[in-house]
Amino acid sequence: MDEVRRGVDALDDVLVPLLVQRSGFMTQAARVKNDVSLVRDESRIETIVARVRGIAESEGGDPALIECLYRAMMDIFIEYEHRELARLHAEKR
Numbered sequence: 001m002d003e004v005r006r007g008v009d010a011l012d013d014v015l016v017p018l019l020v021q022r023s024g025f026m027t028q029a030a031r032v033k034n035d036v037s038l039v040r041d042e043s044r045i046e047t048i049v050a051r052v053r054g055i056a057e058s059e060g061g062d063p064a065l066i067e068c069l070y071r072a073m074m075d076i077f078i079e080y081e082h083r084e085l086a087r088l089h090a091e092k093r
Contacts, residue, residue, distance in 0.1 A: 026077050030084040039081050045074055
């Protein structure tokens with residue numbers, strides 16, 4: 001089990017910086033969109049889901065698992081983008 005945990009920890013060391021980088025793009029998106037109604041884009045969500053399912057399949061992973069993870073992650077990032085948009089609007093006042 002220790003070896004499995006070390007493997008998970010090593011992956012987290014790679015994933016967390018990437019997630020931080022992804023959150024920076026959400027801040028940029030909030031600046032560009034600058035409108036609450038534009039934050040959630042269902043068409044873009046479905047495009048991302050189809051793309052990551054294909055990547056999962058080509059990597060020998062479970063596309064349904066990756067879809068669930070991505071949908072949850074995108075919902076969290078959408079909430080984050082809403083907070084960033086509110087923060088940016090508050091800074092303008």
